[in-house]
Amino acid sequence: DTGVSQNPRHKITKRGQNVTFRCDPISEHNRLYWYRQTLGQGPEFLTYFQNEAQLEKSRLLSDRFSAERPKGSFSTLEIQRTEQGDSAMYLCASSLGARDTSESLHFGNGTRLTVT
């Protein structure tokens, strides 16, 4: 169990550029979640996958955001035409996917995006 891995740890980009983040979940975990956390706030849900199927997207996920999880393994989160308001920590989490409220999510260390 190597934990949830996110790359890169930090990304600085200019407004209008596209960025892509990667998340490698714990290998046997079926569910993968993306959250966004801005300074002084708790994580906000963006989207989640059950295997390769994207089951839910938050209203926070504008058309500029897209997430994929091909083959139900790693996931990518792409932000097109970045805006300064996209600056945040992007957290990935995974879980086995049991329909059990006791199942905790395992989080990665996040990707910190700064849009200049």
Place this chain on the structure above:
Amino acid sequence: AQKITQTQPGMFVQEKEAVTLDCTYDTSDPSYGLFWYKQPSSGEMIFLIYQGSYDQQNATEGRYSLNFQKARKSANLVISASQLGDSAMYFCACRSTLGRLYFGRGTQLTVWP
């Protein structure tokens, strides 16, 4: 949807003392779980403790205990014998059987010697 409220932006406690971090929640789901996570300055989210909505007894994990009052919809975290390494952001979260967690805004705990 669930809503989590943490009304204490910051808390201070002296080393070796106990501290209570407040959390109230609002959910229409009959079955739900309540979690506390710790987030040090390094950024990782560390799971601390879980309480199920049907659990009769308060959860405990080492120095952490969860004071669960279902009728009042509160799930306060109690940290006993605080240590300097406990200084961090603490988040309360609620989860339904649908899976995703809803988080509060967090409480910044500072432990001083």
